[in-house]
Structure formats: C-alpha cells, structure tokens
Amino acid sequence: MTALSALAAMLATTSHLALPRIAYLSILPVLILLGGAAAMLGASALSPRRLPTSASTTMAVLTALAALGASLAQWVDVRDHGPHVAVAGAVVQDGFSALVAVLVSAAMALSALVSDSWLRREEVGGPELQVLMLVSSAGAVVMAEANDLIVVFLGLEILSIALYVLAAFNAKREQSGEAGLKYFVLGAFSSAIFVYGIALVYGATGTTNLAQITDYLSRNVLLHEGVLLAGVALLLVGFAFKIAAVPFHLWTPDVYQGAPTPVTGFMAAVAKVGGFAALLRVFISSFGLLRTDWQPAVWVMAAVTLLLGALVALVQRDIKRMLAYSSINHAGFVLLGVQAATSRGVEAALYYLFTYSFMVIGAFAVISVVGGPDDAGHDLERYRGLARRAPWLALTLAVLLLAQAGIPFTTGFLAKLEVISAAVGAGSTALAVIAMVSAAVAAFFYLRVVLLMYSAGPGEQAMDGAVAHEENVAVGAGSGGVATAVTLAVPATSAVAISLCVGVTVLFGLWPAPLTGFAQLAHLLIP
C-alpha cells in the first residue's frame, strides 16, 4: 500500500516538474551505447547458457557501429544547423563533441574485436567485459559533450568505474587485481579532488554550467580570484590523473601492465580521449579568460610529461610498461594543443588523439596476441625474432610503433606536425622543441622493439653481428619468457582490428586531407 501511495505521490510531483525538452539526437550515441550494454546483459540473463563470445562480440560491435552512425548524424546536424546546447543546457552539440563521439565509437568497435580474441583465449565466457567497455565509452562521450561541470563529473565516473572493474577483469591473474585496486584508489582520490574543484569554482562563480561560467567571467572582474584559481588548479589535477600527465601518472605503468591487454589498449585510447575532451572544453571554453594563469602550469606539466615519459620508457623491460610510458609521452604531445589554448590547438589535440587511438589499440592488439595465454609473455625478449615466427604481426607492430615515433607518411607524423604547429602558433616554440627532442628519444625505444623483432630469434642461426646486440640493445638475454619457435596464429577478429588500425594509420598518412579536414571542423561551441 505504501509503495502504491509513494508511486502516486511521485507521479503527482512529476506532473508538476518542468521537464526540459530533450533533443534525443544530442544524446543518441550515449543512449545507444548504454542501451546496447543493457541489451547484452538482458540477453545474457535470459539465455539458458552463458552467452557465447561470438554473440556478445557481434552485439558489442553492432552497438558501437550504431553509435558511430549516430555520431556521424550528429556531425551532419552540427554542420547543417550549427552548434547548440541541448537538454536544458546540460550537454552541448558541436563539431568537437560529435568528433569525439565518432572516435570513441570507432575505438569501442575495435576494442570489442580485440577483446573477442582475448575472451576466447582465456576462456572467459559472457558479455561482461564488453558491456563494461560499452558503459565506459558512454562515459567518455558524456564527458565530451558535457556543458556542465556536474555532467563532466558524471561522465568521468561512468568512464572510470567501468574501467576499475575492467582493469581487474582477469580474476586468474594477481597483477590484474592489483591493477584494478591501484587504479580504483588513485582514481577515487582524483575524483574527490575533481569534485572539490567543482565546489570551489561554484563558490567563486555561482554556477557549474560551463557557458554560464564563461559568461560570468567575461562580465565580472574578480578582485579576489584565489578561490576560483584554486578550483581551476584542482580541476586540472583531476584531469591530469585521468590523462596520466606527470606528476599524476604514477598509476599508469602498473595499471597498463596489470590490466588485460585489450583493456589496456581501450584504456589508452578511450580514457585519454574522454579526459582530454573534457579538459579541452573546460579549460579553453570556460577558463579561456584565465589562460594566462593556467597556461604556465600546463606548459610545465607538458614539458615534464614529454621528457619523463620518453626517458623512463627507455629502461623498461616489459613492453606494456614501455608503452605505458610512451602513452605518457603522447599525453605530453596532446597537452601541447591544450597549452596553445587556440582553436588550432583544439583541432591539433583532437587529431592527435584520433590518430593515436588507432595506433595504440592496434599495438596492444598485437601485444595481446604475442603475449599468449594468461598475458604471460610481455617481456621484450619475447619479441626477438618475431619477424620469422609471425611476419605479419611483426610488420604491423613495426608500422604502428614507427607511426607512434612520428615517421613520415603515417598519421603519427601529421599528428606531431599539427600539435607542433599549434604550439609554435601560440608562441610556445621552446615547448615545441622539447616535444620534438622527446620524440627523438622516444624513437629509440620504438626502434628497439623493431630491432628485436627483426633480429635472429632464440635458437636460430645467429647471423654475424648478432653478438653485437647483446651489448647494444639493453635487454637481458632471455631471462623472462623465451618464446618458442612456433609460428603464432592470429585470431581472425584481432587480425581485422589490427588491419583496420594499420590501414587508417597508413592511408590517412598518405592521403591526409579527409581526416585533417574532419578534425578541422572540431570547433568548440565557445572557442
């Protein structure tokens, strides 16, 4: 009875609520991603046996592709009708949000394919991994289109909580649980800092809506802006945790190493994209007027991130840790675009994220295949002679790593050119020089992997000069997982994902116009 009366009371209140008009297109990708996830859970609950992996992968990929379609529809809508806010000013529809949604959906589809091979190999049935990925992607899209700090936080939490579980997903592996816990503790800590930042900004401006903050700051001169600046600083720290910028990067290597490899690829792409998308919007749109205050901080953060990421990666023996530090270096490059605080910087940062996502998902897909059952073999030594055992895998990994190093005629080069241009255009030439020097350092560890893959494998006829690599390439001689000389079979779904990643990286490196043109339309509503 009480339940009924409560329901009646609720209905009565609801009818008085002024519900905002909801332009469903503006949240369609989020709805599709969450709906797909719910449908997969429902199907799994209703089916008499565990849902076969093929079914869950198909559903996840279809959901991601549907979200991709919806994002493109958003993009067309923005192109034709211009950017606008929706759902009572809570979300914004502009080229930027649509493009991030496209990117996240594409990364989601690729990750679903990669995780399919992993699920089969590890014999983990059920749709949970891909469901969590879908939910996390939805969080990233929310972050990109949020027009209110509370909505940003909502997206951040949706993104993160799913990722905590994903990192700990491999229950058989101790490291995975440790990664999950570590990520959770530090992530929760950073969320708290972020919320405190929101509170301080609200205290200073009286609103959490990004457009209203902009408006407030442009109309008022704050005599005592300490509270506001403290809020901005805390928000920056919160974001820096998510995007793994130094000195808030400490979780990254452990989590990247411990998480299941397809999850690592997903995390490196989607979590970074979500974090950067919100960072760009909040800082450049809302706190654009304060740029002289936060630019120096971001400058320093970018410089340290670039150098530390590249230098520490040099001494790693585990390829996943190495790529974790390399992802920190890449985050530094994207920060160049943030630091520029111009529309060119936004485009460049987004283009960088776009191209990097494909490179990193592809690279981790290869690593997942090479790593073998239980993610056991990620020692660099395992890559010695890979070119003989699996020429196709070695070639694709070489392309993806060289692209990350910024070799011409790949998207990696154009991405670096874009952010360098943005930085130089904004007068941060010194930072641009630091970035390129760090790229040269980074080239060394990418090359080291390529070199290992193309040198004689263990137990093979040593070629002349093979003696030399022991001393020159700083890798311990086969103490870890020494690979056997069997050829590696590449699962079909991984092969498709890797081919797509390599294809995008090379094709749009040779023919840049479509993708750069696309990124150029990524304007923020409030530039």
Next chain:
Amino acid sequence: MTHDTAFPFLTVLVLLPAVAAVVVAAVPARLGASVQRRVVEAVGLGATLATLALAITITVRYQAGNGGFRLISDHMWAPQLGISWYLGVDGISLFLILMAALLFPLVLLAGDLRDNRSAVAWLLLLEAGCLGSFVALDLVLFFLFFEVTLVPVYFLMTGWGSGRRNYSAVKFFLYTFLGSAFLLVGIVAVAFVHEHQTGTLTFDLVALESTRLGTASQILLFLAFTAAFAVKAPVFPFHTWSPDAYADAPTSGSVVLAAVMAKMGTYGIIRFDLSLFPRAVVDLAPLLLSLGVAGILYGGIVACATRDLKRLVAYSSLSHLGFVVLGTFALTTQGLTGGVVQMVNHGLIIAVLFIVIGWIYERRGTWNASALRGLQRPAPILAGIFTLAMMAAVGLPGLNGFVGEFLVLIGTFVSHRWWAVVATAGVVLAALYLLWAYQQVFRHEPDPETAAVKDLSWREVAVVAPLVLVIIFLGVYPKPVLDRITPSVQRLVQQVDRATGTQAPAVSTGTTSAAGR
C-alpha cells in the same frame, strides 16, 4: 616558374620507385624461391632503370639559361595544413637527381642483394625518398622525404650490414632524427611567421622566401635548420655517426648514404638556408666556413691514421664534404657552383670506391688495408678502377674531382682568403691517405691468399664502367654541367646579396660560366 610540360615528370620520378617498392614487397612467396627472386630482380632493375631514363629525359629537356624552377608540379596535398605536393627542379638539383638515379641501378647490380625481396623493396623506397627530397619545394614535403629515408636505411643496415650493425643503425637513426626535430620546429616557425605577415598558411618555399625575419630570428631558425642538415651531411663536428654507419652498412647502403643521402644535407643548406635566411647565412658564414675547413682537415688526418678501408673512405667523405660547405658559405658564384659540382662528383667517386671495396671484401673477407698486400698482381682491372677513382678523389686535373675542388677554392679565395689557404692542405692530405692506402692494398708481393683472387668479371666491369666514364667526361668537359648549374647558383647568390645588401666581390659576378674556362 612555368608549367612547361603537361607530363608530370617529377611526380612520376618520385612515385615510380615508390610504387615499384610496393610491387616488389607484394611479390608472393608462393611463386617459389627462384621465380620470386627473378621477379624481384626484374622489377627492381626495371624500375630503377626506368627512373634513370626519366632522369636523363629531364636533364635533356632542361635547357641552360634561366636559373628558375622548371617542370613544376603543384597540387594541394593536405590543404588544411597548408602542405602541397610542390615539386620543381633547377640547376642545383638537376644533376643530383641524375646522379642518384644513375647510382641506384648500379648499386642493385653491384651487390648480391638484387634478388632479395625486402632489400630491393627498401632500396626502391629509399630511391623515392632521395629523389623526393631533391625535387620537393614545399618545406614539409621535403621534410617528409628527408625523414622517410631513415627507415629503409635502418632496415638495410640491420638486415644486411656487418660488424656492430645494430648499434650503428640505431646511432644513425637517432642522430639524424634528433637533428630533424629542430628542422621540423624551424619549418613550422617560418611558416607561422609568414602566416602572421600574410594571412596564409603555406610551406611553399618560393612564398616563404618573401617572409620578413629579423636578424635574431633568422639566426635561430638558421641554426635549427642547419642542425638537421649538418648531421645529415655530416658536417664536422656532427659526423660521429657516419664512420660507424658507412662501415657497418652493406655496400648498397654505404653507397647511398655517402653518395646520395649526404648530399641531402648539403643540398638542404643551399636550397633552404641560403634562400630563407640570407642575413644569418652571411653573419654566420665564418663559423660554417671554419667548420667546413675543420672537417676537411680532421677527416683527412683521421683518414691517414685509419687502416679499415671503409672507415678511411668515410673519413675522406667528411673531408670532401667540407669542401662543399666551404664553397657554399663562400657565397660567391664560383664557390657555390663548385660546391654543387663537388656534391655530384663526390657522389660518383665515392660510389666507385665503396663498390670496389665491397668487391675486395667479397674476395678477401677483410677491409683491413694492412691485410691486403699485393692485390694489383692478381686483379689489375680492379686496381686500375680503384686508382682512377682515387685520383679523381685526390683532385687530379682531367678527372671530375678537380673541377669542383678548384672552383670551391677559387670562389672561397675571392671572398674568404685564409679559409681557402688552410683548406688547400686538405687536398694534400687526400693525396697522402689515398696513396698510402693504395700502396698498402695493391703494391708489394701478394701473399698466397691474395694471389688467388679473381679479377673483376665483365659484369662487374660493366657496373662501374658508366661511373668511370662519367668521372672522366666531367673532368675533361664539365661545361654542359656548369652551364646548367651556374644560372641557378647566380640567382641564389644575387638573392642573398639583395637581401643582405652586400655586394659579392666583382670577380665573382663577372663571368657566367665560371672558373678558368
């Protein structure tokens, strides 16, 4: 600056080897090893020879006279980024293209890698990159070609090199990559200053020449650009990667590195530094001249003390490239013409030297000069060819090396007397180390192992014959080459003079087809 032809010669020149590289890489293995090898060899040779034919056609069509860019291809490539596919050729790049196009088929024929699928694919890609950097007139496009050459060289060295090849390959890659880091920032900075002044973002060299830059920013940008070029060339003291790389690369790699890729550095200085930063060039000329002279002397002295033939040639290369730097920064028509001629000549000579040394290694399994006594007795033709190339390197009149060095020294003497005087010592040093090497390798009674060495086969003679003929021809009759180079060089020197308000000494602007002719 006219679109004087409908056929996109330069685009085809660059794309032909690149496409052939993809074709070679795609030759399926299931054809069977021998068929695959034959297909690879045929495609590789066919593509490089077709490229050579194209380069010859371009040279023939290029009439002496006006020094501007010809055979322009200009298409937007990445419009949002302001990058265009902008290619053109002038007297400065013309013969570098021809030299590169001539060397690649010979390199394929000379080595034993000509039917190896991956090696041929990498070499073809390398050819595309080298030719591309000589014809690119868009700065980013140039940078793309300039950088992309690193990858094939890296794989050629690690795959088919010798000695500490992995170490050398990584060292080479990182040094040049680091240098290029500054170049890229420099390129972007110039483009942005230009955008700031005119409102259009472009990397077009001809457009960027009109950018107004203050002396301080010119010097900074000049240093950024020159860092990359000086490493690539290499200019002393940025040369430390080069002896390792030249020594440990396979013959084909050494030839391309020393003959073609080294020229990308000096070419870059002439093409980009001189036209974009004339003020800085004039101000910093004494510094660069000194580095050039230091390179000439240092390379010569170390070469004297080196017994490893490949390293000896590597150091001699450093010495000879010093002359190119000297001629360039003399900033006179003769000096610069001499520098350009020296680039071509040095490429031809060092190719012969590396190829012949490669054959000596095939026969005797060593590069150590002291272990190779008396090679002349069993292999007179080999000795003869080596001697001729050596004499050309020393600068014997009548062979091509003389023309370039002489013009450089004259051109430098006119404007910077004392540098020229010191540099002349380099000529003496060259005679010293090369004659010493010659004596050790070819003179004396052969030991039994050396006595059993076979002389060059007719095929091997056929490979070096074209180079030898060109070396002699250019030594005797360099006029057609000078007539095409000089107008472009003059244009450049005048451009520098106009921009800096200096007047080059009267002697140098007097005669057109320069120097003692």
